[in-house]
Amino acid sequence: MSRKKTPKSKGGSVPAASALPAANGPRQVRPGTAHPGSEAPPNGPPQFGRPSLGGGGDFYDVAFKVMLVGDSGVGKTCLLVRFKDGAFLAGTFISTVGIDFRNKVLDVDGMKVKLQIWDTAGQERFRSVTHAYYRDAHALLLLYDVTNKASFDNIQAWLSEIQEYAQHNVVLMLLGNKVDSAHERVVKREDGEKLAKEYGLPFMETSAKSGLNVDLAFTAIAKELKQRSTKAPSEPRFRLHDYVKREGQGSSCCS
Numbered sequence: 380m381s382r383k384k385t386p387k388s389k390g391g392s393v394p395a396a397s398a399l400p401a402a403n404g405p406r407q408v409r410p411g412t413a414h415p416g417s418e419a420p421p422n423g424p425p426q427f428g429r430p431s432l433g434g435g436g437d438f439y440d441v442a443f444k445v446m447l448v449g450d451s452g453v454g455k456t457c458l459l460v461r462f463k464d465g466a467f468l469a470g471t472f473i474s475t476v477g478i479d480f481r482n483k484v485l486d487v488d489g490m491k492v493k494l495q496i497w498d499t500a501g502q503e504r505f506r507s508v509t510h511a512y513y514r515d516a517h518a519l520l521l522l523y524d525v526t527n528k529a530s531f532d533n534i535q536a537w538l539s540e541i542q543e544y545a546q547h548n549v550v551l552m553l554l555g556n557k558v559d560s561a562h563e564r565v566v567k568r569e570d571g572e573k574l575a576k577e578y579g580l581p582f583m584e585t586s587a588k589s590g591l592n593v594d595l596a597f598t599a600i601a602k603e604l605k606q607r608s609t610k611a612p613s614e615p616r617f618r619l620h621d622y623v624k625r626e627g628q629g630s631s632c633c634s
């Protein structure tokens with residue numbers, strides 16, 4: 380299979396007012412803004428790699444769009460930074476404005492899978508911006524904060540939004556973040572599990588601070604998307620729920 384080279388982009392940001400995808404036709408992009416849509420396709424057929432006209436960078440075989448959603452402050456940006464750079468953004472909380480993205484190429488069972496990860500703003504005032512991007516997502520990671528009950532209570536509202544705006548076949552996973560903050564925890568693991576079961580979602584608890592289950596969450600998504608796109612009959616079927624259950628580490632470790 381031919382492989383696509385992609386520039387080693389650190390990602391980019393799409394300001395709230397300038398880059399809404401048009402319902403039909405090309406998207407508007409502010410000059411100079413790297414645009415995610417130019418590299419990964421809308422939900423539907425994944426983008427298979429092809430020889431690149433561009434400069435140096437990582438090769439990949441197939442690319443997908445993954446979106447991080449959930450209330451403001453649950454740790455979406457920190458989760459992405461942990462996954463992409465292996466670091467934790469401690470200190471002052473800088474709320475995301477509009478939408479940002481980062482690319483990361485994973486090796487999934489011998490295939491290079493590029494995830495283009497969109498980090499959305501959780502604040503209500505940016506909701507209409509986020510809505511416009513749902514339809515292009517192949518996968519969604521829906522986060523709440525285990526130290527913030529309201530963020531957990533809002534999961535149902537997020538699920539309604541997802542149902543309304545995302546593709547019906549989108550891969551969806553629920554994540555309870557900040558499990559390193561054991562003393563401040565107000566949402567029990569069992570509550571997360573129960574909610575996930577109710578909606579038939581794979582579920583894990585994570586910590587962007589310690590790194591607990593962060594790589595696993597993205598790897599699980601990449602494996603599921605790769606399996607869906609390649610459908611090799613000889614391969615054993617990948618089961619996202621089972622994988623996450625088997626590989627996910629409990630919240631007691633890795634603080």
Ligand SMILES: Nc1nc2c(ncn2[C@@H]2O[C@H](COP(=O)(O)OP(=O)(O)OP(=O)(O)O)[C@@H](O)[C@H]2O)c(=O)[nH]1
Binds near residue numbers: 585
């Ligand atoms: N203890 C702990 N704090 C975290 C964790 N993840 C994020 N935080 C903190 O939570 C705050 C919010 O994190 P962000 O990642 O910026 O939250 P966000 O979901 O991107 O928020 P918006 O951009 O407003 O939607 C920051 O002060 C982080 O340092 C975590 O796993 N553990």
Ligand SMILES: [Mg+2]
Binds near residue numbers: 455456
């Ligand atoms: Mg953010």
